[in-house]
Amino acid sequence: MKKNVIVGQSGGPTAVINASLYGVISEALAREDDFEKVYGMVNGVEGFLNGQIMDMGTLEKSGELELIRTTPGSYLGSCRYKLPEDLEDKIYPELFEKFAEYGIAYFFYIGGNDSMDTVSKLSRYAKKTGSDIRFLGIPKTIDNDLVHTDHTPGFGSAAKYVASTVREIAVDASVYDNKKSVTIVEIMGRHAGWLAAASALARKFEGDNPMLIYLPETAFDPERFLNDVTAAMEKTSNLVVCISEGINDGNGKFICELSGDVGVDTFGHKMLTGSGKYLENLVKERLGVKVRSIELNVCQRCSSAMLSDTDLKEAAAAGAYGVKCALAGETGKMIAFHRVPGAEYQIEYITEDVSLICNQEKTVPAEWITGNGSDVGREFIEYALPLIRGRVEVPEKDGLPLFAYRKRHF
């Protein structure tokens, strides 16, 4: 008897998480001999528990599937839902009964750290109870912080957005180059500075802005920062500084916490805001120079204008490869990228044990951070440049990008 497939998306959106969705669905639909139905869970495991599923087969016929490929955000909707640590919890049999009800034999979950935690728990529960449902994780995160993979889908496009936006901000800042100014750009990234590091790609020539870049990997010292700014202002009238939202004192205290209260999200992560604003006020007060801070908005993670073709293709290929691996009998794995050594950029798709990936964080290597913690070196540039390459022609209508969307009912 042919079996059914289910796929879901979880965690924050990226520009290419739908490309991975496209990869899973199109590969599964192409294998009519192996699969009967391809389902999508709406709002991840949380929605699935409430019976929110949809048949993805109709999307291909309507042409919607092709449009999904270049649509940012999570077409199926997302959730931040953590399964209990205790595999004896009654939610597990409840979930597996639902899997049985829909004839699910293959489960694909596209997400980051927390989503891989879900895949790990479900596959462990399956093993424990003798279920032969196969659970595969497809990586996605703009943070690029998953271990055991060269990089993650979503990072390349986010890095391209950050680099091009910072380049444009630097152009904007230099317009009044007869007046001194400092512009501080705050970039997403709680514990890993990959995305802020990508701002280094914005430089048009050596010594160009952003002249200073601070990551969470290095302890941030406000006095050294003020010295760095003062020294840089000797070389440029209009200084652009890039920081990760998560810059901290090296003992876990975020710089933005120096100024006010912060909340905590579902996973116990501190919710950050305002490191840039804090430094803006610091520069104003201590150096008396014209200063502004800019918080890059959510388009860091969901802009279609700066899609990297490399990223888009890899995201789709990771989804398709996941289907092949599941059919070959793999479970409890995440699709990972291995960079083949050599002058030419080349990626091999592999699988890694998902339990070794979830709840870990990969940060920028200390030896890639230069300038006494105020810059990144050549190694980072060489690592990141291939990931942002290639332009994507997103379908347009009336001068605007055309996006797929799921009909909502109220």
Added chain:
Amino acid sequence: MKKNVIVGQSGGPTAVINASLYGVISEALAREDDFEKVYGMVNGVEGFLNGQIMDMGTLEKSGELELIRTTPGSYLGSCRYKLPEDLEDKIYPELFEKFAEYGIAYFFYIGGNDSMDTVSKLSRYAKKTGSDIRFLGIPKTIDNDLVHTDHTPGFGSAAKYVASTVREIAVDASVYDNKKSVTIVEIMGRHAGWLAAASALARKFEGDNPMLIYLPETAFDPERFLNDVTAAMEKTSNLVVCISEGINDGNGKFICELSGDVGVDTFGHKMLTGSGKYLENLVKERLGVKVRSIELNVCQRCSSAMLSDTDLKEAAAAGAYGVKCALAGETGKMIAFHRVPGAEYQIEYITEDVSLICNQEKTVPAEWITGNGSDVGREFIEYALPLIRGRVEVPEKDGLPLFAYRKRHF
């Protein structure tokens, strides 16, 4: 004897102010019989007074001129420098001596309201003193607030950026559509709501986000706003609201002033920040719903990723047309756009008296504002849609847009 041309840029940057610069320079350079040298003033009239000028002829030979066409920001640098009202001021003879020194017979100034004020004063001083130097203004402003012209170069690309970014923000906001949320997007525009109105173009279908749009043209009532938000939340889980930075109580008090202090810029304009933040706190406190505010950053005015081809071509054509008009003997004029009535979008380039344009502001017509001040109607959509059309292939290198830049010396 052949005469020289000088061109400058003034006021805030746009994505296409350099396209107008390209238009002036390439048209002037092509008319070797009419002109000797084409100069650029660095940092506008203020830089010119300090002797900062450059020869633009070399740029064409190096290929840099073509790159300038699609580079956002002001290649020549800008200034915010207001000439004295009193034409007897000693700065006028000083400026005209400098014009004589460089053999300037044609002066082109690309800018908005305040720049047209400069063109008006210089042309009136020339008339008064019998000088035959011709002064022409080339319009630019993302605010679209110049009178006697259908629209201004810079608005189309900014509108396209706003519309596509708000569309992406709405995608991002809808990812957790099982949780209620409000997203408030603050868009540039002190007194004219053209750019915030452009967020209406972001809708993918009727009734889509942004469901509420507030402009400075209508008195803003916080209580009615809260009622609007409550009503809209009945129809969507994830509401996106767009506001102009300049929303006010109808008596000149900005909404952001309800919360804190504001400064004043060189021209006596109030410097705004935080209307979005103010409303975020209001919604949190009064409605208790999850809410965030996003301030669209400076890329509203200097993004190359969302260049409108229509805007780019019109900006360059306005520059070139300015050169033709000056040669034909016009002075004290601004190049303006006349929209030819008819189903097909078509623009005629005309000239208007610059003195009737400077220090005036064109706002969104009251009859285009609908929903009791919470939306814009079909008239606006029909007006704005042609202006954002067409994709521009900006030259790329290493996956990033390639920009021209002027070498700075320190």
